[in-house]
Amino acid sequence: MRYFPLFLDLDNRKVVIVGGGEEALRKVRLLLKTKARINVVAPALHEELAAYRNDGRIVWLAKSFAAPLLDDAALVYSADDDLHHDVAVAAGDRGIPVNAVDDAALSTFITPSIVDRDPVVVAIGTEGTSPVLGMGLRSRIEALLPQALGSLAEAASHLRQSVAERVPQGNRRRSFWQRYFFGSIRDSFLAGDARSYTRELEAALIDVTSPSVGRVSLVGAGPGDPELLTLKAQRKLQEADVIVHDRLIGPGILELARRDAIRIPVGKTPFAASPKQSEINAILIREAKAGRHVVRLKGGDPYVFGRGGEEQAALADQGIPVDVVPGITAAxxxxxxxxxxxxxxxxxxxxxxxxxxxxxxxxxxxxxxxxxxxxxxxxxxxxxxxxxxxxxxxxxxxxxxxxxxxxxxxxxxxxxxxxxxxxxxxxxxxxxxxxxxxxxxxxxxxxxxxxxxxxxxxxxxxxxxxxxxxx
Structure with a gap:
């Protein structure tokens, strides 16, 4: 490992970017996610950078580069090919980490591919050898992590004192947090179901060993090609304890599912004995009442000739939380x-x-x-x-x-x-x-x-x- 991964606190710290073009813009967009004081050194600015300057989000030093402009900086980016050497030398003299865009030899740090679910952040690095691979890995991880994951983590931070007071240390507390971040509490939070979230949370705080009611996700698998699955559908497949699927769901789609998930085929075959809708409803209710996260995987979209409405009504009658993930309908x-x-x-x-x-x-x-x-x-x-x-x-x-x-x-x-x-x-x-x-x-x-x-x-x-x- 040549580059040691770490997370740097940039809160109210100065970061200098030398250059005012497209490369500088890319770095500014990323740094704007932090609370750093961003200084851009360039005789001229890209129009989007100019807009950031007008909004007070960056400071523009409209001048040619000079070494003293780096004083007191926490990080330096050189986004101007002609200045890489001068910027690297000036940063080195001051002991400031520097990144010369696309020039690893002059850089003392590199910026990884980032999945941002603030405060949850995932960084993927390839030590500069394979940026495209890093981007590809990032897209896969993006698909697995829901947008509201950061909000869930933020909500957890406000619960820590209460959990410490009410749930004993050791296995019981670990079990609570496992249920919170990976079980029915998390599912209710991500679905925006405040009522179920509150109920599940209170039940877990009272007795972390008591079984909870699971939930069912009605998921559209699209017309067949696995690459036409939505990001949310892929994530649900990775999280499912049980997958109840139609006959026409291809193996390529099921390969994206969690490997240890139980698979229950319930597809209907023309002119052959097939499960009745009432039997399928009973399976969904049974598995959810056992505390499992059930994915009902349907070809196309659950609400277009998929009987999703019938299944949702049956589950609602039993008090089982349901969320729906649309799919590209076959037509x-x-x-x-x-x-x-x-x-x-x-x-x-x-x-x-x-x-x-x-x-x-x-x-x-x-x-x-x-x-x-x-x-x-x-x-x-x-x-x-x-x-x-x-x-x-x-x-x-x-x-x-x-x-x-x-x-x-x-x-x-x-x-x-x-x-x-x-x-x-x-x-x-x-x-x-x-x-x-x-x-x-x-x-x-x-x-x-x-x-x-x-x-x-x-x-x-x-x-x-x-x-x-x-x-």
Missing amino acids: LGCAASVGLPLTQRGQNRSITLLTGASEDGLAQHDWAALAKPGQAFAIYMGVNAAGDISAELLDAGIDHRTPVTVVENGTLANERVMMCSIGSLWETLALNGVEGPAIIYVGLKPATTSADILTFPAREATGHQVLRAAS
């Missing part, structure tokens, strides 16, 4: 993946999301309204009902040439895209062995047609009443 994610505009000037100004299936079979809609010219809609869970759907629309008077785009396994490596007409939809799906998951877009086609898109000529459907019966 939006798959459309973006294949370059399919869902709204476009001069073509369509709205998009309808509908399901092709219900518990009783084909979902019923206002087919006459959907069949009107200019309508655009995306159908979830429509593969098995495609014959019925096209028949209903054709009966309602839709033009048989209306374009249809089908996206199977959207956003994944095995994604397939097919274009046809509503009149040949059932035939297209059958001939290509489409089994889903797939989104069917009616009245929409990609902005450009690539060689990867299978295109089928528009034709008028014949015997669609028979297709309906066969489906």
Whole structure:
């Protein structure tokens, strides 16, 4: 280890930055998070630095560099390539740590990549060898640490005296703080649930060994690609004690979860025995009442054909705290993946999301309204009902040439895209062995047609009443 990591108190201490351009601006932005007195030495200033000067946040010394300008400084940054040597020598003569931007040989300290959750701060250093690696590690840690973590730590500082008076030292006190920072108390705080936070906190102070009610996070996993998970969704997966997941959640997403988390699959399989919604609700309630943090992981978004509302209501009836993490719903994610505009000037100004299936079979809609010219809609869970759907629309008077785009396994490596007409939809799906998951877009086609898109000529459907019966 060449560089020894430490945290330096800059409260009301002078820091000098030599240079007034982009590099100086980057250092100032970082230092403005502290209470340092920032002096910028440069004949001219970047306009953003000038704004900081006008606001009184920095002091501008509008002159050329001279060694005495470093007197009494705690740190020095040289952000002007032509002055690196002179600044380094002047700082060295005064025993002041100096950083010459992008010149490790002249620097006596380096600035790490920083994750700021004040007062919680994480610094990542690579000793100047791999800045991009440091940035990548920082982005991963950013995803794991909630924005409100600093507020949680600040709240803990106000509790220390009370905890010291009420909770015995040793294992019981450690257990309390473990529960506070990594358990249900923390979850309630981060969710902004003041009522649950107060209840959990008081229960923990009374008896740190008593089990607490857990909580459930309804988390949207997006359309399939793990990189389309939100940062909050990734964090929830890392924190979960139990993950109750749909059938279509890919292994790439589950690999991001905490390795020792219990995984309970509850996905529904067409034409096969599957867990009922009441059974899924019972699992969530059971695990939460055991004091666990449960993640209910759903494809797409929990509130778009994900029955998130039903599960939230069932949990609320049992007094179990619930928070919701939105996901990119499949219709939006798959459309973006294949370059399919869902709204476009001069073509369509709205998009309808509908399901092709219900518990009783084909979902019923206002087919006459959907069949009107200019309508655009995306159908979830429509593969098995495609014959019925096209028949209903054709009966309602839709033009048989209306374009249809089908996206199977959207956003994944095995994604397939097919274009046809509503009149040949059932035939297209059958001939290509489409089994889903797939989104069917009616009245929409990609902005450009690539060689990867299978295109089928528009034709008028014949015997669609028979297709309906066969489906």
